Amino acid sequence: MDHQNTVVRPNEERLSKFEEHVGEGKAVEPRDWMPEEYRSHLVRQMSQHAHSEVIGMQPEGNWITRAPSIRAKQILLAKIQDEGGHGLYLYSAAETLGISRVEMIEQLQTGKAKYSNIFNYPSLTWADIGAIGWLVDGAAIVNQVSLQRTSYGPYSRAMVRICKEESFHQRQGYEIMANMMNGTADQKEMAQDAMNRWWWPSLMMFGPHDGESPHSANAFKWKIKRHSNDELRQKFIDKTVQQAEVIGLTIPDPDLKWNEEKGHYDHGEIDWDEFYRVIRGNGPLNKQRIAHHVKAHEEGAWVREAAEAYKTKQAQKYN
Amino acid sequence: MTTDSQLDLWEVFIQSRNGSHHIHAGSVHASDRKMALQNARDIYTRRGEGTSIWVVPANAIAASNPDDADMFFDPADDKVYRHPTFYTMPEGAKQI
Numbered sequence: 450m451d452h453q454n455t456v457v458r459p460n461e462e463r464l465s466k467f468e469e470h471v472g473e474g475k476a477v478e479p480r481d482w483m484p485e486e487y488r489s490h491l492v493r494q495m496s497q498h499a500h501s502e503v504i505g506m507q508p509e510g511n512w513i514t515r516a517p518s519i520r521a522k523q524i525l526l527a528k529i530q531d532e533g534g535h536g537l538y539l540y541s542a543a544e545t546l547g548i549s550r551v552e553m554i555e556q557l558q559t560g561k562a563k564y565s566n567i568f569n570y571p572s573l574t575w576a577d578i579g580a581i582g583w584l585v586d587g588a589a590i591v592n593q594v595s596l597q598r599t600s601y602g603p604y605s606r607a608m609v610r611i612c613k614e615e616s617f618h619q620r621q622g623y624e625i626m627a628n629m630m631n632g633t634a635d636q637k638e639m640a641q642d643a644m645n646r647w648w649w650p651s652l653m654m655f656g657p658h659d660g661e662s663p664h665s666a667n668a669f670k671w672k673i674k675r676h677s678n679d680e681l682r683q684k685f686i687d688k689t690v691q692q693a694e695v696i697g698l699t700i701p702d703p704d705l706k707w708n709e710e711k712g713h714y715d716h717g718e719i720d721w722d723e724f725y726r727v728i729r730g731n732g733p734l735n736k737q738r739i740a741h742h743v744k745a746h747e748e749g750a751w752v753r754e755a756a757e758a759y760k761t762k763q764a765q766k767y768n
Numbered sequence: 769m770t771t772d773s774q775l776d777l778w779e780v781f782i783q784s785r786n787g788s789h790h791i792h793a794g795s796v797h798a799s800d801r802k803m804a805l806q807n808a809r810d811i812y813t814r815r816g817e818g819t820s821i822w823v824v825p826a827n828a829i830a831a832s833n834p835d836d837a838d839m840f841f842d843p844a845d846d847k848v849y850r851h852p853t854f855y856t857m858p859e860g861a862k863q864i
């Protein structure tokens with residue numbers, strides 16, 4: 450799209466107009482003037498979000514060939530395909546901010562851009578597929594529901610679409626867990642083991658406590674973020690505890706208890722040392738996840754080259 | 769790492785049901801229109817969200833400039849007589 454600004458206003462005037470616009474709860478669209486920091490914050494957040502959807506396909510992809518039934522396999526395939534789609538909606542939305550997909554992929558592959566920490570943990574058993582759908586997608590949904598009202602139009606619209614698709618993801622995961630909790634002693638143990646391993650990393654998905662969240666001041670002022678990390682985490686805990694109880698799973702937190710006064714659950718201390726260890730690249734699978742992405746990307750290069758060659762040939766034919 | 773093409777950018781418009789407008793849904797990358805249509809179908813209509821898809825090369829779209837919006841849409845601002853509420857109807861007239 451051509452982009453010519455015929456009216457040039459000084460930045461301060463533009464900034465106050467922008468903040469007024471956002472303050473009224475109005476959406477910002479790709480061609481609107483925006484502060485550079487707003488743009489760069491969104492590029493970072495949206496590309497990280499897109500990368501998470503794409504890298505998140507790996508732990509689940511690990512179980513496609515070992516799904517216990519045709520039904521389970523079809524569901525898992527559809528779920529993973531959705532996640533690929535979510536990645537593409539988000540890359541598409543991020544591209545409207547002037548960054549190319551080539552750049553975003555390069556940033557992912559060189560470690561400059563992050564993706565959600567949770568996908569650096571392995572999926573060891575079939576129950577992990579249940580736990581991922583129920584807890585990981587469950588946590589992602591809480592965050593994404595809040596982002597439906599983010600100020601950047603393309604991001605907000607992508608979130609609305611994504612949220613519509615996510616509820617099946619969480620339900621299929623919960624169904625797996627419920628079935629296992631109805632099964633043999635071994636199956637129950639497997640489900641509880643998955644719960645034990647995925648619970649804390651799921652809580653970490655919401656990011657550091659509000660006091661330690663590095664990018665939040667302007668993100669709130671400009672309505673990129675509508676709820677704080679701790680608020681969203683609390684929401685997730687409050688709704689998940691009951692679901693665990695219904696199927697007989699124990700939440701691996703001895704300090705978890707209902708706080709009548711607050712109307713929320715209190716929870717135990719999160720191990721932030723582990724969080725930062727994983728975020729700095731020392732989680733169980735950081736290297737493998739990126740190596741796999743690079744491999745798939747390189748193995749697909751010939752397809753893109755062939756498509757380009759075909760396009761050139763067709764153009765010559767008809768010109 | 770190879771620096772390779774991510775193919776061309778196409779904007780996607782979807783008609784959600786027969787008789788309605790095509791509405792912008794997002795974009796896809798593709799090398800030609802056939803691939804763009806197939807990619808758009810796979811990305812934006814996995815749950816029967818569409819009865820028809822248009823794909824348009826992104827660089828073929830001309831868009832109005834938001835900075836000029838006041839000026840650009842100004843001609844419509846002072847023509848209240850384009851709205852039915854502008855007119856005084858005689859007392860007692862029905863179905864008009």
Ligand SMILES: [Fe+2]
Binds near residue numbers: 502532535611
């Ligand atoms: Fe997703």
Ligand SMILES: [Fe+2]
Binds near residue numbers: 532586615618
């Ligand atoms: Fe999901």
